[in-house]
Every structure is written in structure tokens, then in C-alpha cells.
Amino acid sequence: MSVEPAATRLRHQGPLVVWLVLVWMLLWGTWSWANLLSGLLVALAVLTLLPLPHVVGGTRVRPVPLLAFLGHFVLDLFSSGAEVAWQALRPGGVRRTAIVRVRLRADSDLLLTMVAEATSLVPGSLVLDLDREQRVMTLHLLPVRDLEDVERKKAHVLVVERRLVRAFGSTADVAALEADRRDEVPTS
Numbered sequence: 001m002s003v004e005p006a007a008t009r010l011r012h013q014g015p016l017v018v019w020l021v022l023v024w025m026l027l028w029g030t031w032s033w034a035n036l037l038s039g040l041l042v043a044l045a046v047l048t049l050l051p052l053p054h055v056v057g058g059t060r061v062r063p064v065p066l067l068a069f070l071g072h073f074v075l076d077l078f079s080s081g082a083e084v085a086w087q088a089l090r091p092g093g094v095r096r097t098a099i100v101r102v103r104l105r106a107d108s109d110l111l112l113t114m115v116a117e118a119t120s121l122v123p124g125s126l127v128l129d130l131d132r133e134q135r136v137m138t139l140h141l142l143p144v145r146d147l148e149d150v151e152r153k154k155a156h157v158l159v160v161e162r163r164l165v166r167a168f169g170s171t172a173d174v175a176a177l178e179a180d181r182r183d184e185v186p187t188s
Contacts, residue, residue, distance in 0.1 A: 065166035084123040
């Protein structure tokens with residue numbers, strides 16, 4: 001077991017310390033020096049007693065694709081929320097649902113998790129299982145009108161994956177995604 005340099009450890013854990021202190025401050029509901037210092041002590045204690053493994057894979061943030069993802073994500077939240085609310089309130093309720101499997105193309109644990117989380121956060125879709133080895137996500141979709149609607153919603157999961165890979169994936173992840181996409185498009 002090798003010991004990593006303090007600068008590398010700080011680079012990886014610095015943002016996490018800031019996040020934990022921010023959460024601590026929000027939980028207390030007031031800003032004070034005592035809350036800030038106690039939050040810092042709690043964050044350092046948590047990271048010392050419960051060390052987390054580093055996320056590997058060369059993930060980086062690309063601002064323009066990130067903004068595109070966030071914009072589409074907010075639109076998905078509102079449109080899906082309205083659709084699910086209408087299904088719940090209309091006479092007769094939800095008539096059809098579906099459980100489907102979608103084979104993802106990303107091979108990074110972090111990206112697979114992000115796709116699953118982004119998919120589950122949108123009303124009307126719930127991730128039931130994520131098979132890491134096969135890269136297959138099982139979803140419950142609500143509502144579905146017909147088989148075309150099911151296929152459209154499955155394709156939308158791949159669109160979300162593509163947006164997340166472009167926003168957070170490594171150069172190799174983006175290249176692999178584009179290569180898979182070229183293989184899917186028939187050339188005539």
C-alpha cells in the first residue's frame with residue numbers, strides 16, 4: 001500500500017471538505033464562526049475515520065456541455081413532472097407502465113452512476129437495477145402509450161448518457177461514445 005502525497009490528497013479531498021462544511025452549515029440553518037469551525041472539524045473527522053476511495057477514470061468537467069445537459073435536464077423535469085401529474089389526476093389514472101432494459105455505452109463507474117441518478121430523478125422513470133458488468137440499466141417507465149413510446153423513452157436514456165459523457169467524461173470516454181454512435185448509424 002502506497003501513501004499518496006499530501007498535495008494530491010488535498011486536491012482530491014478539498015472540494016469534499018468544502019461540500020461537507022456547506023452541508024453542515026445548511027443543516028444548522030445559521031451562519032456563525034462556531035458552525036463553520038465545528039463543520040470543518042466534523043468534515044475532517046469523517047474523512048479521516050471513513051476514507052473514501054478516489055474516483056478514477058480521468059473525469060473532467062466541460063462547462064458548455066454541462067450547461068446543455070442542465071438545460072435539457074430541467075426541461076425533462078418539468079415536462080415529465082407535468083405528464084406524470086396529469087396521469088395521476090386524470091380520470092382512470094395511469095393505464096400502462098413498462099419495465100425495460102437499456103444497454104449503456106459508458107464504461108466508467110462514475111458515468112454509469114450519473115446516468116442512473118439523472119434518469120431516476122426525472123418523474124416517470126425509476127432505475128430498478130444497474131448491471132455494472134453488462135452495462136445494462138433496468139427501468140420502470142410510467143406512463144407509456146405504446147411500443148413506439150417505450151422505444152422513444154429508451155432512446156432518451158441514451159441521449160442523457162451522451163450528454164453526461166460529453167459534460168463529464170474523459171477524452172477516451174467521449175471518443176468511445178462517438179465511435180459507438182458511428183457504428184449505430186447505417187451508412188448508405
